[in-house]
Amino acid sequence: MSHDHSAIYAAGAVCWRVVDGKVMVLLVHRTAYGDVTIPKGKVDPGESLPQTAVREIKEETGLSVWLGVPLGAAQYRVHSGREKIVHYWAAEVTEAAVLASTFVPNAEIAALEWVSVKRALAYASYDQDVEILRHFAKLLDEGVTSTFPIIVLRHAKATAHSEWSGSDASRPLTARGVSQAASIVPSLLAWGPRRIVSSSATRCITTVAPLAAALGRKARVTDDLSQNAYEAGEADVRAVIGKRIASGKPAVLCSHGPLLPLILREIALATATPAGSYLSSAADLDPAAFSVVHVSATAPASGIISIETHEPRV
Structure with missing residues (x-):
């Protein structure tokens, strides 16, 4: 993603939950601006x-969330004339997160309000928020609510x-590779991964080591994602993907450049998604880059919902 250095970057999410069988979204009333918006904020130095x-x-x-499907970006000019670009996800x-929230009205946020999507569309103060909410509403109309990510990571x-x-x-990894492996951890954690599956090659195991340490989980190491086994015709990628789709849990799969197209193709097959050129671009990853494949948790065979690709910052 090429950055326009004069632009201000920010990120946020349409937070949603089901209350009495109805999807409600969260709006924040901002104290100083007297407006109603989707929660978001500016990128801190070094953050993704x-x-x-x-x-x-x-x-x-006060809510702890993990990211779901990307909802696009809003672009607009702020008072200073600079462009502001805000990326949004569904969350x-x-x-448990609602119960654990310790929110109290403060100098920045006067109140939080859970409203229906219809009410949110009428109630949000800004056109760019309405656009993002419309994108979310369209996903709801298509029956997509709960999703889980399969993150395909190149070592x-x-x-x-x-x-x-x-x-x-x-x-082994180079010194740069070691810093890449550490630098992608905060980004990967944003999707709440619960499982890590790695190729048995040292360069893959070392790539996921910082993530495994941050999660306090061991990576499952398998020859089925290894380049050597793949070249010998012995890698059962389909079995790995089948297991991940069936489990419905957020997972990171770390493998090699030559296997990535096959991994993406197997996810498409397992979710009954028509193949397309988007698969090869999602598989065309630089070292330590990853593609987040969003799959429906309730109807995995309804196809890949969306794919987003992220580059390492070092």
């Missing part, structure tokens, strides 16, 4: 947009073949 969205929701509303709010920068005398599977 997904990381900002989760942090800002927590700061403004399902659990009852970070590894030592070149020519500079390594050991086996290919034991090739």
Whole structure:
């Protein structure tokens, strides 16, 4: 994503939950502006947009959320004449998160209000918020509410073949690769991954090590995502994907450039999604980049809902 350096970047989310069988969304009443908006805030130095969205929701509303489907970006000019670009996601709010929220009205946010989508469309102060809410409403009309992500991650920068005398599977990450592996953790955490599955190659295991440490979970290591097994015709990618789709839990799969198109194709097959060029662009990842594939939690065979791709920051 190329950044216009004069622009102000921000991120937020349409937080939603089901109350008495009806989808309600969260609007915030801002104290100083006297307006009603979707919660959002500016990117802090060194932060990624997904990381900002989760942090800002927590700061403004007291709610801990994980990101769902991306809802696009709003672009508008602020008083200074600078352009502001705000990226939004949908974020399902659990009852536990509502109960755990310690929100109190403050100098920034006067009140939180849960309203129907219809009311939110009539009530939001800004056209750009209405557009984002419309995007969310369209997903609801299509029967998409709860989703879970399968994050397809290419391993970070590894030592070149020519500079390594050991086996290919034991090739380590370079110093840059090690910092990439650490730098993507806050972004990956924004989707709330619960499972990590890694190729058995050292360069993949080392890439997910910082994430595993942050989650306090062990990565499941398998030859089914390994390049060597794939080249020998022994990698059962379909089994790995089948298991992830059936579990319905947010997961990170770390593998190699040559396997990524196959992994994306198997996710498309498992979710009954028509193949298309979008799959090859989602598989065309630089080292430590990842594609977040959003799948319906209630009807996984209703196809891939959306795919977003993120680059490492180092």
